[in-house]
Amino acid sequence: MTRQIKLGAFLPGGGQHVAAWRHPDSVADGATSFEFHVKLAQTAERGLFDAYFLADGLAVAFGGGMEGGNAKVAGFEPVTLxxxxxxxxxxxxxIATASTSYEEPYNTARKFASLDLISGGRAGWNVVTTGSAAAAYNFNHAEQPPHAQRYARGGEHVDVVLKLWDSFEDDVFIRDKQSGVFFDTAGVHPTDHVGEHFQVKGPLNVSRSPQGHPVVVQAGQSEDGRALAAATAEVIFTAHQRLDTAQEFYRDIKARAAANGRNPDHVLIMPGVSPFVGRTEEEAREKYDRLTSYILEEDGIALLNGLTGGTLDLKGVDLDGPLPSAPPTEGMKSRQTLIRQIADENNFTIRELYQWIASARGHYTIIGTPVQIADMLQEWFENEAADGFNILPPWLPTALDDFVDLVIPELQRRGLFRTAYEGTTLRENLGLPFPINRHSVARYAAQAAE
Amino acid sequence: MTRQIKLGAFLPGGGQHVAAWRHPDSVADGATSFEFHVKLAQTAERGLFDAYFLADGLAVAFGGGMEGGNAKVAGFEPVTLxxxxxxxxxxxxxIATASTSYEEPYNTARKFASLDLISGGRAGWNVVTTGSAAAAYNFNHAEQPPHAQRYARGGEHVDVVLKLWDSFEDDVFIRDKQSGVFFDTAGVHPTDHVGEHFQVKGPLNVSRSPQGHPVVVQAGQSEDGRALAAATAEVIFTAHQRLDTAQEFYRDIKARAAANGRNPDHVLIMPGVSPFVGRTEEEAREKYDRLTSYILEEDGIALLNGLTGGTLDLKGVDLDGPLPSAPPTEGMKSRQTLIRQIADENNFTIRELYQWIASARGHYTIIGTPVQIADMLQEWFENEAADGFNILPPWLPTALDDFVDLVIPELQRRGLFRTAYEGTTLRENLGLPFPINRHSVARYAAQAAE
Structure with missing residues (x-):
């Protein structure tokens, strides 16, 4: 089969752009409206997206951060939603985000396995270590745990979850009413994990789903993040401003995955793209300028501060001058670097910088016609920069409708995107293999050796 | 308005009776079938039940325990479901069960608030401290935390959750697109909790629901359990074999609630009842005998062992003789006592005992016609033993259908049960008051004093 683009839809109900909610088309209470999320999901499905993706934070994100903004101070927990x-x-x-730092692996494994069963095999877990200090304060910490420590715990957390997801082999249930035998005890496996951060005996009290277990997703960009992603992730979200850095990341991850003994084709790289779609270039530019005009100065500063680690002091600083330096933090290290890089490479003033990142927050922003946008996606897809994209519509629902109604058909015309879902599970649509239960593998191997 | 009976439906997909799944009417894979749970929910709603209730355990419950049984080794996490x-x-x-011992209050508060928003104000949290040792081993414990310690942490956990649920006042969202003011910062409140077990800065990143916050439910029967229930619970599930012990519990809790400065009418006591309904007494008895005949000896013993704390050794013991003694454990203390009391008061052999508790597990089992069952419910309801009942149909879906089709109409004929829902929120149907946000109360008081 021809290789095709995979697409995730990043659809926070409050809108992606920091001022999205002020757009006349926006549903102002979108973040807390279940009905609005139903509409978004149905539009994404109409557009044949692989997945609805949600970031998550374990604290109110006043103004800043990856998922912050005033319209998103309150919302839904992603797995429940x-x-x-x-x-x-x-x-x-x-694909829901959940933290390895502030949840226990038994609970993480359980809620995602439960969603996976309920949805008939359509769940994914976006693994994050949670870079915000505010979250640490909600979980008994006086200060944020160091970056490296979060990643060490994160790696072990993922390991335990993967073990727990293999508690029940797929053919374990006999359910013979006559004999009273419900399951084959030989097919139920304890976890018996004893590690530095966790002791988990298992087994998990949820069985596997039609896709085996949820797809493991990761978005870390730092050295620790790349190592974790190459070891365990099946889908990797990433933020790039240029084809060459996207290519460097793509090749690096594929090489690391291969070095880990994994098939690089089973590790999908999906950069984020925030598209302003117009029937003409002028119309697209107008849409961008319009949304930009809604940004309040204080909200732009709060966003910038959140994305650079919360240590930026802009009091009395000229917003039409350059970005002052700020000490690095134990938060999202690679995002902090990326934001500075955007400022430097574009010679942006502070105001221009927050206006530019207000929508994509470090991801690629593209302003153009469906043909121009499809050109860019095709170029990255065909030149070792992407296996697919995570689409971040700047405001909702209109910018999602624009992408579905204008860009998707252009990709389909080029044969770059599906015209119908390949299957009913997330893995089938992403083209990822069914993960055979590790205990079944061992049993098959033993049988073959006899 | 006339006081009426409130009803919860206890509907584990795998059936309540330990051998339920072997019944010809049973859906053998009910525990892991989402479609089956949809059917159960819709039947409960047809029967005008106040709530669908689910117990929960954080470990595979092989054979024993409150929620155990082979057909329920794997299932769904209740809030996700x-x-x-x-x-x-x-x-x-x-009403979903969640543990104060093995979850963090920020996560507990968040998932229930999220369910409450999604459902338009229909969520309840059944607070448990988790009495099973197997659960402790899944959460980094080498042994089960002592009963008293679990309750101390439990009380603080509930306290933090209630604080977190009041993070956003109900009139906080302005959402004025023109001015760009999304919310009134004066109406968002940090939690600033510093206690023995938890430090939680807050606020929670979920706003309140149409019923304010989820209904708080509790089921502890021990001294610690009663104290916690009388302090915070709005609905209390309880297990009694006799009217007199139910009355003792009812009056004790109402008095304790009053002593805590609470309105006793806002603390609903709901004993569990497992009904075998027949059009004649003979038919009902036949249904009981039939289900009893499906119990395998080993499953009966496992159940008994689970309910008495896991320290019972029945190897080589005559099952048609009396129950040997066993050392007490740090598990569900009051349930252990209750099971022994049932054995003693009825002079049950081991076999008779596990047959009797196979369905209700310590709750009241009633075998009779709709009139006989309604008589019993009415007697308890009108004599200070119950404000309502938690109905535990022994097997599913038929025993639930029996109750809905035969007993509910009899209760309605007597004016003891609703003929239509009173409202759309759980609180409205239960007749519980809307909890005004604590910060709004303070603000109103300050305004009134001016």
Whole structure:
């Protein structure tokens, strides 16, 4: 089969752009409206997206951060939300973010396995270590745990979750009413994990789904993040401003995956793209300028501060001058570097910088016609920069409708995107293999050796 | 308005009775079938039940325990499941069990607040401290934390959750697109909790629901359990074999609630009842005997062992003789006592005992006609033993259908049960007051004093 672009839809109900909610088309209470999320999911499914993707934070994100903004101070916990959306959709995948730092692996494994069963195999777990200090304060910490420590715990957390997801082999249930034998005890496996951060005996009290277990997703860009992603992730979200850095990341991850003994084709790289779509270039530019005009100065500064680690002091600083330096933090290290890089490479003033990142927050922003946008996606897709993209519509629902109605058909005309879902599970649509239960593998091997 | 009976439906997909799944009517894979749970929820709503209730355990419950049994070794996490059922129902409440011992209060508060928003105010949290040793081993413990320690942490956990649920006042969102003011910062409140077990700065990143916050439910029977329930619970599940012990519990809790400065009418006591309904007494008895005949000896013993704390050794013991003694454990203390009391008061052999508790597990089992069952419910309801009942149909779906089709109409004929839902939120149906946000109360008081 011809290789095709995979697409995730990043659809926070409050809108992606920091001023999205002020757009006349926007549903102002979108972040807390379940009905609005139903509409978004149904539009994404109409557009044949692989998955609905949601970031997550474990604190109110006043103004700043990756998922912050005033319109998003309150919202839904992603797994709970996706579970409610699952029975109202048929093919759309659901990739929810959850933290390895502030949850226990038994609970993480359980809620995602549960969503995976409920949705008939359409769940994905976006693994994050949670870079915000505010989250640490909600979980008994007086200060944020160091970056390296979060990643060490994160790696072990993922390891335990993967073990727990293999608690029940797929052919374990006999359910013979006559004999009273419900399951084959030989097919149920304890976890018996004893590690530096966790002791988990298992087994998990949820069985596997039609896709085996949820798809593992990761978005770390730092050295620690790349190592974790190449070891365990099946889909990797990434933020790049240029084809060459996207290519460097793509080749690096594929090489690391191969070095780990993994098939690089089973590690999908999906950069984020925030598209302003117009029937003409002028119309697209107008849409961008319009949304930019809604940004309040204080919200732009708060956003910038959140994305650079919270240590930037802009009091009395000229917003039409250059970005002052700020000490690095234990938060999202690579995002901090990326934001500075954007400022430097474009010679942006502070105001221009926050206006530019207000939508994509470090991801690629493209302003153009469906043909121009398809050209860019095609170029990255065909030149070792991407296997697909995470689409971040700047405001909702209109910018999502624009992409579905104008860009998707252009990609389909070029044969670059599906015209119907390939399957009913997230793995089938992403073209990822079914993960055979590790205990079944061992059993098959033993049988073959006899 | 005349006081009426409130009803919860305890509907584990795998059936309540330890051998339920072997019944010819049973859906053998009910525990892991989402479609089956949809059917159960819709039947409960047809029966005008106040809420669908689910127990929960954080370990595979091989054979024993409150929620155990072979047919339930694997199932769904309750909040994830209820979230998916919420959009497929309109009035039914959803009371999910969650542990104060093995979750963090920020996560507990968040997932229930999220379910409450998604369902339009139909969520309830059944607070448990988790009495099983197997659960402790899944959360980094080498042994089970002592009963008293679990309750101390439990009380603080509930306290933090209640604080977090009041993070956003109900009139906080302005959402004025023109001015760019999304919310009134004066109406968002940090939690600033510093206690023995938790430090939580807050605020929670979920706003309140149409019913304010989820209904708080509790089921502890021990001294610690009663104290916690009388302090915070709005609905209390309880297990009694006799009217007199139910009355003692009812009066004790109401008095304790009053002593805590609470209105006793806002603390609903709901004993569990497992009904075998027949059009004649003989038919009902036949149903009981039939289900009893499906119990395998080993499953009966496992159940008994689970309910008495896991320290019972029945190897080589005559099952048609009396129950040997066993050392007490740090598990569910009051349940252990209750099971022994049932054995003693009825002079049960081991076999008779596990047959009797196979369905209700310590709750009241009643075998009779709709009139006989309604008589019993009415007697308890009118004599200070109950404000309502938690109905535990022994097997599913038939025993639930029996109750809905035969007993509910009899209760309605007597004016003891609703003929239509009173409202759309769980609180409205239960007749519980809307909890005004604590910060609004303070603000109103300050305004009144001016």
């Amino acid at each position: 996706f579970s409610a959306l699952a029975p109202l959709t048929k093919n759309l995948g659901f | 209820f979230s998916a059922l919420a959009p497929l129902t309109k009035n039914l409440g959803f």
